[in-house]
Amino acid sequence: MDLSRTYQRRKLMLLTKLSVAVGLAGVALAANAVTYTPGTYTEKVNGHNAAFTVKVTVSKNKIEKIEYPDNLETIGVGKVALDKLSKKIIDRQSLGVDNVTGATITSFALKGAVKKALEQAKVSKADMAKLMKNSEKYTALPAEIKTNVVVVGGGGSGLASAIAAQQAGAKVIVLEKLGILGGSTNVSEGALNAADPQRQGKQGIEDSIQKHYEQTMKGGHNIGNPDLVHYLTDHALESVHWLESIGVKFKDEVGTATGALWQRSHYPATPSGNTYIRSFEKYIAAHGNDMKVYTDMDAVSLIQDKAGRVIGVVAKDNHTGKTTKFMADKGVILATGGFGANVALRQKVNTGVFKDYDLGKGIGCTNFNKSAQGSGIIMGEKVGAHVIGMSDIQVHPCGTPGTGLMEMVRTSGRNRLFINKEGNRFVNEGAPRDVLAKAIFAQPGSTYYVLVNHLRYPSLDWVDANGAKMKDMIDLGRVVSAPTLDELAKKLNMPAANLKKAVEDYNGVVAGTYKDPLGFVANNKADKQMTEGPWYACQKVPTVHHTMGGLEINTKAQVLDANGKVIPGLYAAGETTGGIHGSNRLGGNAIADIMTFGRDAGTHAAKGN
């Protein structure tokens, strides 16, 4: 199912063209037929995450099959691009197809590998020229398209709000600048915090909405907006149930995201935040009469009427370069995510929790570069929206050296130690993220290893919450493994005595025989002593992750101006808003936020109130 560019006009044109094409098909195929030596040809190519094999099967005149069995591309991103592009190549029998915006490296890798495989199939130069000819044909959209609600951004908050608006009776259009849906939500671990008597009760975890509220406020250094935090914590469990109602399955047991401060993180039963996006896509496909999604559609500005009401969005089609006015008679929802990848903006505003650290180009970012530019915040400001909390940027402890992407062994969950290059623990691993990141910056080389053992990875082939296997991480050289701590210390070039003491101290805390001077408390049902190998160490660095600031909203997700007055017709949800997470977000609270305020924005926008 391809949700992208589902507009009727193009469908009609396509149908007309098809009916002509069917008649001419026999002639055209004969004239354009490319000749291959039949067989299956294999190429190895470097993808975004790792090298993978591409197998291309051809018959005499046709590319029959494209496979990429061992690829480790990102779920919901690279993997989607592989499926989309290989389908296009086969459907059109052409290599002249555009990359998937947002997955360019994977796209180039696949197309390059298929080309080389076809060369192995002895394609003539003339035939290769035919294959490489651009086969993309884009038709410009009408200058104006009308609907009830326009959602800017096809990530988690955008799709949740779009579905909620549809459920409240509205016709909805979603505009997404990338060629894939999902944004940061897609690559997130999907951890969603909610006090949940049913699940937590079974695990013997004591919790309450009030406790979630208090920890969210305190973790954010008590500068979050109490009304918004109450709305979040009061409605987070409803979001879990709402997601279940549209097909998301959660694990039976709750866990603990990094810096969540309590065991209330709900994880999807299948790997990663992409689980949400897949369910949303299915829902939208099943409600195509009410909902349209335009990918590769970059929103550039908001349209206001004379009275100041926001009545639409101007967006530019990445393919045709043409702009369309998407008019909304009920409301516009900004859901463009944060600005973590906008280096200039984050440097300009970095006067909060990380003011003493350089958040320039030298530090990586976990988010999509093209997405997390803060464009919704900028568009909102231009129509008078009040922007709050911009100075507080979250730095996460789980960055991959070199890129800052969040990959390989994750810091979320328990039974993992933070070990510096000297083999010592240096921080309470259960601390909030700002504390963790600042402690890492203070270590030699501003780096550390996250140390886990068989408790986290029961076997080399066990698939973790993000779809990764330990075997692959070791093969890629991203994880160092050893059967004993002595051997691991040797491989990591650190004093074995320190490493062993670090593990011993941690075990002492879990056993209740040691009071940790760093402050770690074994107050989580998942905490267990780590006594046996195999041991795994994965190097990490701090990385820019979440931006707590953004558009000021009220509990109806209406955007406010500097005087606290509602800007009529304008709503916002997700990371593009400010005021919910104070100056430090708890792990697992963003997914709770985007689903809760996403639903809120959609429901109110549909009613136009």
Ligand SMILES: Cc1cc2nc3c(=O)[nH]c(=O)nc-3n(C[C@H](O)[C@H](O)[C@H](O)COP(=O)(O)OP(=O)(O)OC[C@H]3O[C@@H](n4cnc5c(N)ncnc54)[C@H](O)[C@@H]3O)c2cc1C
């Ligand atoms: C690696 C990683 C792991 C994470 N894990 C967790 C976790 O386990 N739990 C948790 O609570 N939080 C987690 N987070 C944070 C959380 O995922 C994000 O804060 C949240 O998903 C943001 O959702 P959103 O809808 O606001 O933005 P996004 O999901 O990023 O969606 C915004 C969308 O808007 C699009 N867009 C931007 N500008 C425009 C424009 N001008 N026109 C059209 N479209 C536009 C973007 O391309 C994007 O698709 C994680 C984040 C990352 C990066």
